[in-house]
Amino acid sequence: MTENSFNRRQVLAGTGLGMTAAMAGCLGGGGGSDDEVHFITDYYNGAWESLWGDLESQFEDETDFQMNIEEGGMSGTQEGRLAQLIQAGNPPDANTSTFDQVADIWSTDQLEPVNDVVSAIEEVNGELNAGGAFLGEGDEIYQIPHGVYVSNFQYRADVYEELGLDEPETFSDVLENAQAIDEAGGPFEDMRGYGLAGAPTGKSQDELLVLLASAGISGIGLRWKDPDAREELEIHWPEDTVTQVLEYIKQLSQYSPDPTSIGWADSLSQWVQGQYGQCYHLNAWPVGVTAQAAEGQDSQEAKEGLRHVARSTEIIAYPMLDGVDPSENWLSAPAPDGYHIFSNGGNTEGAKEWFEWVYADSMEQTASFYEADPGRFLPTYSDVIESDPFRNQALFQEHEHLLEKLEYVQDEIWGNHYGSVDEANTSSPESLYMQRQWFYGEMVNRVVTDSMGVQEAYEWGYSQLEEAFADAQEQFA
Numbered sequence: 001m002t003e004n005s006f007n008r009r010q011v012l013a014g015t016g017l018g019m020t021a022a023m024a025g026c027l028g029g030g031g032g033s034d035d036e037v038h039f040i041t042d043y044y045n046g047a048w049e050s051l052w053g054d055l056e057s058q059f060e061d062e063t064d065f066q067m068n069i070e071e072g073g074m075s076g077t078q079e080g081r082l083a084q085l086i087q088a089g090n091p092p093d094a095n096t097s098t099f100d101q102v103a104d105i106w107s108t109d110q111l112e113p114v115n116d117v118v119s120a121i122e123e124v125n126g127e128l129n130a131g132g133a134f135l136g137e138g139d140e141i142y143q144i145p146h147g148v149y150v151s152n153f154q155y156r157a158d159v160y161e162e163l164g165l166d167e168p169e170t171f172s173d174v175l176e177n178a179q180a181i182d183e184a185g186g187p188f189e190d191m192r193g194y195g196l197a198g199a200p201t202g203k204s205q206d207e208l209l210v211l212l213a214s215a216g217i218s219g220i221g222l223r224w225k226d227p228d229a230r231e232e233l234e235i236h237w238p239e240d241t242v243t244q245v246l247e248y249i250k251q252l253s254q255y256s257p258d259p260t261s262i263g264w265a266d267s268l269s270q271w272v273q274g275q276y277g278q279c280y281h282l283n284a285w286p287v288g289v290t291a292q293a294a295e296g297q298d299s300q301e302a303k304e305g306l307r308h309v310a311r312s313t314e315i316i317a318y319p320m321l322d323g324v325d326p327s328e329n330w331l332s333a334p335a336p337d338g339y340h341i342f343s344n345g346g347n348t349e350g351a352k353e354w355f356e357w358v359y360a361d362s363m364e365q366t367a368s369f370y371e372a373d374p375g376r377f378l379p380t381y382s383d384v385i386e387s388d389p390f391r392n393q394a395l396f397q398e399h400e401h402l403l404e405k406l407e408y409v410q411d412e413i414w415g416n417h418y419g420s421v422d423e424a425n426t427s428s429p430e431s432l433y434m435q436r437q438w439f440y441g442e443m444v445n446r447v448v449t450d451s452m453g454v455q456e457a458y459e460w461g462y463s464q465l466e467e468a469f470a471d472a473q474e475q476f477a
Contacts (some may be wrong), residue, residue, distance in 0.1 A: 037065050037350040040072035040081060041096040043146075047292075047372035059357055065350045072096075086110070093345035094355070098335045099135055099143050100435040105342070106142055107429060107475055112341040113140045117352050121359040125366050126383025130336045137429070144355050145338035146369065147377025149282045150414045151210045151331065153319060156277040158312035159188060168319045171214075171248045174278065178255035181277040188277070195267055195279040196252045198259025198448040203267060205441030207280045211245050213330035215321035218424065220434040221465045227423040233430055235469055239458060244321060246447050246454045253448040260449060274309060280318060284405040287313045288375020291399040307398070315405050317417040329417055330424040336380060364389040371395065375402055378410050385410065430472040439464035 044052075056067040070092075072078040078097060082105070085091050091110065095102070105111055118141055122128055128145060136142040153168070160167070160177070163184055168174045178193030197203035209219030221237035224230050253259050257275055267279060271286040272293050279286070287310050294306030320326055341351045359366055367389035370377060374395050379385050385406070396403045419425070443461040446452040452460060 034347065035064055035066055035350070036068050037094070037347050037354050038068045038070070038092040038345065039094045039351065039354070040070045040078065040092045042072055042078060043096055043369075043373060044071040045373065051368060051372050055358060059354060063350075063353065063357075065347070065354065067354065090346075091342040091344050093347050093351040094339055094341045096146070096337065096339055098149070098337050099340075100335070100432050102340050103429070103432045103436055105340075106136075107433070110343055111142045112343040112348050112352075113142060114144050114339075114341055114352065114355075115139070115141050117144055117356045120356045122381065124360050124363060125379075125381035127381070129380060129382050130333070135336065143336060143338045143340055144359070145336045145380035147338070147380050148334035148336050148414075150334045150378060150409050150418070151206070151280070151282060152315050152317055152409060152413050154271075154279055154281050154286055154313055154315050156274075156309070156312050157314040158308070159184075159191070159277045160314075162187075167314075167316060170319050170322045171211075172322050174319055175248070175251055175255075178252060178278060182255040191274060192257050192276040193255030193278060194252050195262055195270055195276040196249065196256040196259045196448065197262045197264075197267060197280070198253065198256075198445055199261070199263045200442045200445040201438050202263045202441065203280075204259075204263075204444040205438065208245070208249070208440050208444050209435070210280065210318055210331070211248070211321075212242065213424070214318050214324070215241050215245050216324040216328040216330060217241050218330055218426065219440075220426075220431060220437075221462075222426055222431055222434060222469065224423055224426065233426060233428065233469075235465060237462060237465060239462075241321070242461075243454050243458050246443065246457055248321075249444055250447050250454060260445065271313075272306065272309065282376070283378055283409050284313075284315060284375035284402055286375070287315070287399075287402050287405055288373070288395075291395055291402055292374055295395065295398060310399060311401050313405075315409060315413075317413045326417065327420050329420050331418045331420070332424040332426070333418060334378070334414055337377065338380070363387050367393065375406065378406060378414070429476040430469070433472040433475065434465075434468060437464070437468045439468070 052069050056069060060066055072081055072095065078095065079101060082095065086105070102111065113136070118128060121144070130145055130148070135145070159181060163180050165177045165180055166173070168177055174194070180193070181188060181191060182193035197207050212219040217238060218236060221235055222233045223236040225232045225234045257270065262270065267281065268286060268289045270276065271279065272290045290306055290310040290313065294303050294310060297303040297306065317326070320329065339355055341348055345351065363384070366384060367387060370379060370390060371393045379390070384390050391403065439461055443457045446460070447454060447457050
């Protein structure tokens, strides 16, 4: 803990740390009651908890339903809880996650279409803008989107200025800046050059897929056999490019705190504490978490210190592999995150009524959800970000830069750095299935822990890719 101490519960959004072991013995079961709606969510920091409590009370007063809202943990944690409940024949009624995290559940007809709920929400919040992401097949939608995740690179502009560093354009630039920060000493003696995610699931997987896209290839290792027909996918994971990216990751690990300790939650708390000067992240999440932490401080000195960190956090598109032009970036569509309703839950209709009641009430109520988790999401509904209730959030009054950075992420990074390569859009059940294969993150973990060399990790990963793709083809034939 640094001198800018803060309440970790208030700062982190649904950490899920150590959750899997606790859940097995301490949490209740899934759905199964005609009047109870069991909802598992990683939208669960202190502000969310208070907001859910208020909404829960109002909903229960106005309907015959009772809400059971459970904190489920972030990517890499919630999956275990869902598997436990589904295997017991007692799935929840709903959860929050990206759609790829429930691909297996959807592929076996365990998710409920939610077109009617989404249509009701659009009447209040504007049309759905999922950016071409996969949310179902044909006319059926299986996610009630809340926001999208746009991947990017974040750095401390004040540190760059003090050390005379230029904004990076390539992987080599990132490495040079990481080394400079790492070796700076003086006021930056305790700051590392880069925060690299190396835990075997969660953020490490996401980061690797984005780095591969920034190297001009498909992160998941699939492409269309015929880009015009788009009827059949094939494996394409060129050894020279993938090993270059893994070597880059290996070098970055020299300038990072222990990568195996860094996942989504830790990356946020460590950014707030100023533990490193560069990282991969989503939207303006580190900025929002830091701003929120600043306004929760009792000490004016601590408040101003964290305000400085938030205002000094700069966001750009992730730099490219040396020699690869930004127009060759294989990022296709931001990942939509939201709610899924389980067809075998105990109260499917109650869950639908809950989400329609929550989101289709008013723009003011919808905007309050983004205030609970500032910077984490870009709103998925077209009218939200320009609405007065969204723009007049209390945190934006003190941190105008947070709103500016969200707009930059939407207009510049999403607008100009996604969709550059038309054939990169491999949207299909098979590619959705592949995005949630954990071997990608495990490759990173094996490289940074020296349990495998770069070449060995590539060969192991390629074998896992072949096996998983064969499974996907069989499952979705």
